[in-house]
Amino acid sequence: xxxxxxxxxxxxxxxxxxxxLFSLFREKKRRRVVELTEKMVVDxxxxxxxxxxxxxxxxxxxxxxxxxxxxxxxxxSTESLQFLLDTCKILVIGAGGLGCELLKDLALSGxxxxxxxxxxxxxxSNLNRQFLFRLxxxxxxxxxxxxxFINGRIPGCNVVPHFKKIQDFDESFxxxxxxxxxxxxxxxxxRWMNGMLLSLLVYEDxxxxxxSIIPLIDGGTEGFKGNARVIFPGMTACIDCTLELYxxxxxxxxxxxxxxxxxxxxxxxYVRMLLWPKEKPFGDGVGLxxxxxxxxxxxxxxxxERAAEFSITGVTYRLTQGVVKRIIPAVASTNAVIxxxxxxxxxxxxxxxxxxxxxxxxxxxxxxxxxYTFEAERKENCSSCSQVPQDLHFSxxxxxxxxxxxxxxxxxxxxKSPAITATLEGKNKTLYLQTVTSIEQRTRxxxxxxxxxxxxxxxxxxxxxxxTTPQTLLFKLSFTS
Amino acid sequence: xxxxxxxxxxxxxxxxxxxxxxxxxxGQEELENAHVCLINSTASGTEILKNLVLPxxxxxxxxxxxxxxxxxxxxxxxxxxxxxGRNRAxxxxxxxxxxxxxxxxxxxxxxxxxxxxxxxxxxxxxLWNANIPFLVCRTYGLVGYMRLxxxxxxxxxxxxxxxxxxxRLDQPFAELKNHIQSYDLEGMGKKNHSHTPxxxxxxxxxxKWFSEHNFQFPKNYKEKEAFKQLIxxxxxxxxxxxxxxxxxxxEAIKNVNTALNPTKISSGxxxxxxxxxxxDITSQTPAFWVMTRAVREFVHNDGGGNLxxxxxxxxxxxxxxxxxxxxxxYREKAMQDASxxxxxxxxxxxxxxxxxxxxxxxxxxxxxxxxxxxxxxxYSVETVNKDAITSCMDSADxxxxxxxxxxxxxxxxxxxxxxxxxxNYQVEEDISKLKLCVNSLLQEYSLNVNVxxxxxxxxxxxGASEPHTVASFLGGSAAQEAIKIITRQFVxxxxxxxxxxxxxxxxxxxx
Numbered sequence: 001x002x003x004x005x006x007x008x009x010x011x012x013x014x015x016x017x018x019x020x021l022f023s024l025f026r027e028k029k030r031r032r033v034v035e036l037t038e039k040m041v042v043d044x045x046x047x048x049x050x051x052x053x054x055x056x057x058x059x060x061x062x063x064x065x066x067x068x069x070x071x072x073x074x075x076x077s078t079e080s081l082q083f084l085l086d087t088c089k090i091l092v093i094g095a096g097g098l099g100c101e102l103l104k105d106l107a108l109s110g111x112x113x114x115x116x117x118x119x120x121x122x123x124x125s126n127l128n129r130q131f132l133f134r135l136x137x138x139x140x141x142x143x144x145x146x147x148x149f150i151n152g153r154i155p156g157c158n159v160v161p162h163f164k165k166i167q168d169f170d171e172s173f174x175x176x177x178x179x180x181x182x183x184x185x186x187x188x189x190x191r192w193m194n195g196m197l198l199s200l201l202v203y204e205d206x207x208x209x210x211x212s213i214i215p216l217i218d219g220g221t222e223g224f225k226g227n228a229r230v231i232f233p234g235m236t237a238c239i240d241c242t243l244e245l246y247x248x249x250x251x252x253x254x255x256x257x258x259x260x261x262x263x264x265x266x267x268x269x270y271v272r273m274l275l276w277p278k279e280k281p282f283g284d285g286v287g288l289x290x291x292x293x294x295x296x297x298x299x300x301x302x303x304x305e306r307a308a309e310f311s312i313t314g315v316t317y318r319l320t321q322g323v324v325k326r327i328i329p330a331v332a333s334t335n336a337v338i339x340x341x342x343x344x345x346x347x348x349x350x351x352x353x354x355x356x357x358x359x360x361x362x363x364x365x366x367x368x369x370x371x372y373t374f375e376a377e378r379k380e381n382c383s384s385c386s387q388v389p390q391d392l393h394f395s396x397x398x399x400x401x402x403x404x405x406x407x408x409x410x411x412x413x414x415x416k417s418p419a420i421t422a423t424l425e426g427k428n429k430t431l432y433l434q435t436v437t438s439i440e441q442r443t444r445x446x447x448x449x450x451x452x453x454x455x456x457x458x459x460x461x462x463x464x465x466x467x468t469t470p471q472t473l474l475f476k477l478s479f480t481s
Numbered sequence: 482x483x484x485x486x487x488x489x490x491x492x493x494x495x496x497x498x499x500x501x502x503x504x505x506x507x508g509q510e511e512l513e514n515a516h517v518c519l520i521n522s523t524a525s526g527t528e529i530l531k532n533l534v535l536p537x538x539x540x541x542x543x544x545x546x547x548x549x550x551x552x553x554x555x556x557x558x559x560x561x562x563x564x565x566g567r568n569r570a571x572x573x574x575x576x577x578x579x580x581x582x583x584x585x586x587x588x589x590x591x592x593x594x595x596x597x598x599x600x601x602x603x604x605x606x607x608l609w610n611a612n613i614p615f616l617v618c619r620t621y622g623l624v625g626y627m628r629l630x631x632x633x634x635x636x637x638x639x640x641x642x643x644x645x646x647x648x649r650l651d652q653p654f655a656e657l658k659n660h661i662q663s664y665d666l667e668g669m670g671k672k673n674h675s676h677t678p679x680x681x682x683x684x685x686x687x688x689k690w691f692s693e694h695n696f697q698f699p700k701n702y703k704e705k706e707a708f709k710q711l712i713x714x715x716x717x718x719x720x721x722x723x724x725x726x727x728x729x730x731x732e733a734i735k736n737v738n739t740a741l742n743p744t745k746i747s748s749g750x751x752x753x754x755x756x757x758x759x760x761d762i763t764s765q766t767p768a769f770w771v772m773t774r775a776v777r778e779f780v781h782n783d784g785g786g787n788l789x790x791x792x793x794x795x796x797x798x799x800x801x802x803x804x805x806x807x808x809x810x811y812r813e814k815a816m817q818d819a820s821x822x823x824x825x826x827x828x829x830x831x832x833x834x835x836x837x838x839x840x841x842x843x844x845x846x847x848x849x850x851x852x853x854x855x856x857x858x859x860y861s862v863e864t865v866n867k868d869a870i871t872s873c874m875d876s877a878d879x880x881x882x883x884x885x886x887x888x889x890x891x892x893x894x895x896x897x898x899x900x901x902x903x904x905n906y907q908v909e910e911d912i913s914k915l916k917l918c919v920n921s922l923l924q925e926y927s928l929n930v931n932v933x934x935x936x937x938x939x940x941x942x943x944g945a946s947e948p949h950t951v952a953s954f955l956g957g958s959a960a961q962e963a964i965k966i967i968t969r970q971f972v973x974x975x976x977x978x979x980x981x982x983x984x985x986x987x988x989x990x991x992x
Contacts, residue, residue, distance in 0.1 A: 050562065052551045052554070052562050052565065053551040054550060054551035054552035054555060055551055055552070055554065055555040055562075056555055057552045057555060057946065058524075058552065058555055058556040058946045058947055058948050058949065059555075059556075059946075059948060061622070061942060061943060061944050061946045062623075062946075062948070064905070065905065065908060065942050065944075066942075067938065067939055067942040068934075068935035068936075068938050068939055069935065069939055069983055101953065104558050104949075104953075105949060105950050105953055108524075108555070108556055108557075108558060108949035108950075109948070109949060109950055124492070124495045124496055125495055125496065125498045125499055127496045127535075128496055128497050128498075128499055128500050128535055128536055128537075129499070129500075129535055129536075131531065131535055131580055153558065153561065155562060223503055224503070224961070224971070228985070260676065260799070260800045260801050260804075261801055262796055262797075262799065262801055262804040262805065262808075263796055310801040310802075310805065311801075311805050312801070312805060318498070318501070318502070321498075322502065327498075327499070327502065328499075329499050329500065329502035329503045330499040330500070331499070331500045331503060331532075331536060331961070332531070332532045332535040332536060332957070332960070333532045333957040333958070333960045333961035333964070334957065334961070335957070336528065336531075336532055336953055336954070336956055336957030336960070337953075337954050337957035337958055339953070340950045340951070340953035340954035340956075340957065341950075341954060341982075341985055343950045343953075344623075344948075344950040344951065344954070344982050344985070345985075347948075347950060354623075354983050357984075357985045361985045361986075364642075365958065365961050365962075365971075366640060366641075366642055366971055366972070367639070367641070367642075367971070367972040368972060368973070368974035368975070368978075368989055369958055369962075369974050369978055369987060369989065370987075371985075371986060371987040373984065373985050373986050
């Protein structure tokens with residue numbers, strides 16, 4: 001992929017691809033102008049944006065003036081601004097560190113029809129960077145407060161909040177947007193979004209209809225590091241093409257936690273995973289609530305005791321909380337940089353003013369400021385976007401558990417809790433499903449059965465569902481001798 | 482009251498938790514004691530301040546005599562349309578102040594005539610002589626620019642990514658040697674064998690290797706592979722003769738390459754030791770240099786040419802007791818070395834103020850000193866960095882051409898009292914005028930480079946606009962550099978940073 005010498009498309013095709021994309025993007029824009037104008041008439045006309053002289057001067061230079069570096073397809077026009085203001089619809093996923101910045105950046109770049117989705121409520125620890133929130137807002141939904149703030153500060157801007165999970169929406173919701181920009185803190189959510197946009201793609205006789213493409217701009221940050229990428233689903237590298245760029249989370253081995261702790265972190269994990277279920281300190285069935293200071297305090301004290309037993313130093317309240325909540329350090333500055341880069345790309349794509357980032361930028365300001373911009377390549381056999389059926393190679397005597405392990409551990413798949421079904425004797429049979437307790441119990445014995453015992457045949461299709469994708473993935477079982 | 486202070490501290494700890502994990506309580510203290518001055522509350526300026534106010538800078542003062550225009554409100558989150566006509570510094574201070582009540586915001590209504598070159602050079606001189614760090618930032622169309630001007634900035638906690646460990650396997654100190662001796666790998670039971678730290682394993686096999694190779698370390702690739710094989714042969718075998726699963730031995734093999742790195746002082750740190758400031762220690766000498774001198778004395782007199790032992794080891798497969806005991810061997814040696822350094826400090830001076838010796842010793846291998854050239858040196862014909870400019874211009878579409886264009890538009894301003902292409906009708910006619918400025922710039926500095934016409938056209942097209950997203954990118958970048966200067970943690974850039982939003986690329990030049 002990165003070091004993969006095989007280019008997905010020859011250079012000429014790529015240039016054509018960019019042009020094709022932009023011609024048809026503008027076609028899509030035109031269609032939407034028609035749709036939305038009709039709708040607006042019914043609704044009673046446009047809002048008063050509270051315009052004043054010179055408001056959009058800083059943006060107009062890029063929309064009204066020709067230039068030597070503009071996209072080949074760009075046409076300077078006084079109407080482009082109207083498209084941004086009245087028609088273009090952007091979806092922002094996440095109203096946290098990146099989300100707040102994105103909303104500000106988009107609103108000040110002429111975008112007015114913005115939706116924002118976030119399932120979280122505001123916490124005190126957000127306030128050092130999520131600047132649309134104040135102390136009085138703690139406990140309220142991020143999406144709601146963020147929308148209110150932007151709409152109040154930027155006259156004419158209409159941010160519509162959704163206090164929901166991305167999985168609560170289906171294609172009909174996502175299809176309405178011109179561009180989607182993500183400021184998520186979860187790889188699972190990213191992959192789901194990626195899968196959703198891939199599922200919207202329309203292929204006619206094996207040829208991708210460009211008007212079904214919704215560009216996805218994705219930003220991520222961690223401490224002083226960040227990245228911004230542009231994805232044209234079906235055309236450029238998708239999230240799963242480059243899954244190896246997101247190394248799986250490191251969990252400590254159980255034997256270390258249970259009997260050979262060496263680091264303060266091991267002591268905290270012992271209390272969280274082993275001691276809490278045993279001692280049930282706040283009552284039967286009361287799970288550890290990482291946001292409850294009393295719970296953390298208990299874990300902290302017990303961790304100190306555990307550490308003392310093994311002469312380990314370094315258990316602090318801050319460390320305890322960090323381990324239990326899997327806290328990632330964060331500052332305003334990195335979020336500002338990455339969100340700004342993403343918003344610039346949204347503007348470029350919506351206005352066709354410049355060729356967009358192709359396609360991945362990393363940023364790190366630990367030592368000076370470092371960026372590296374490169375083209376992440378599509379994976380030929382990407383499990384999400386390649387349309388190449390994935391093969392599973394197993395011996396017929398292999399246990400179903402081995403297949404499960406492969407799906408979760410393989411670096412290109414990294415599934416979380418896959419559910420496997422197959423068509424056997426004409427009927428759809430669930431081989432294993434983890435997420436519903438009754439079904440898990442019923443199908444658990446299958447894990448220790450061999451594929452042959454389960455009646456699976458060579459060449460059989462297995463359908464796998466998982467939180468990392470909105471669509472079921474199909475695999476072909478290929479028996480090895 | 483004490484209780485109020487405790488409550489305030491607890492709630493600030495909560496609010497700032499995510500950043501305290503990056504620069505610690507001591508870094509936060511520095512930040513809260515700092516006062517920053519912003520000249521001109523443009524979008525870039527207010528975005529920088531936003532990223533300083535949110536993390537809790539002590540105070541800021543905005544100096545700006547301009548009145549808020551409709552255009553200003555259009556790209557600035559901290560100006561609202563009902564402030565049009567009011568003083569811009571005051572209007573921005575109100576909305577920035579509102580972000581964080583811990584911060585004290587002030588403003589001064591004073592106009593800075595925006596002739597960049599002229600103003601920056603004059604202000605730069607004043608600040609240079611007063612030893613106040615100066616950060617020049619501007620957003621010009623799709624280009625961001627930062628210039629750091631600080632005479633000398635010392636960093637103890639540089640927090641390097643991927644730092645090499647300080648294990649001393651090539652020259653084990655006495656306590657480490659004794660500890661290694663206390664292990665008898667051959668005589669151990671399986672459980673102990675499989676839970677022996679890899680550092681011990683490598684040390685033991687190194688002894689074996691020495692005895693068979695005339696006390697020479699494994700030197701090249703071939704020898705290192707042979708050494709790894711030697712370790713692999715030490716893995717216990719089952720009754721059937723198949724190797725057991727000994728992860729600690731696998732770790733040892735994996736770490737051979739880095740473990741055999743010779744212990745030595747990096748050239749960067751060596752340069753710091755040889756700095757002038759290290760030699761004449763007086764009561765005026767900053768703590769950093771007193772400490773550096775003390776460590777240098779340690780290196781020559783007590784450390785056998787080596788820095789004080791760092792004292793940390795990475796986690797590794799081992800049982801708790803073996804690991805903790807080994808870890809303590811390194812920790813205690815580090816503490817010992819640090820107290821020897823202390824004695825050197827005492828003999829140099831009575832006190833060094835707040836710098837903690839243990840912190841300094843732990844970071845001795847990663848000390849950094851950043852010295853920026855002054856603006857006068859950058860702009861003066863005699864001292865301009867011709868080589869850097871000329872060689873960077875080999876890539877005609879790199880970021881250096883953007884630097885030359887920024888210098889050129891400033892010339893344009895000097896001649897015409899305005900920037901090129903501000904109004905639509907000016908764009909075409911200003912291209913030739915701007916080209917004259919480019920040529921006169923290149924001529925004045927005898928720069929034998931070619932600036933493509935496309936860039937001249939593009940910079941006329943920009944019309945000195947300041948799109949918000951570019952200003953915001955710059956705001957994040959600049960604020961973090963300011964935080965680095967204030968907290969003295971992490972390493973600032975040196976000294977010119979260019980951001981190209983068209984290509985989403987950046988470059989740093991030392992001009």
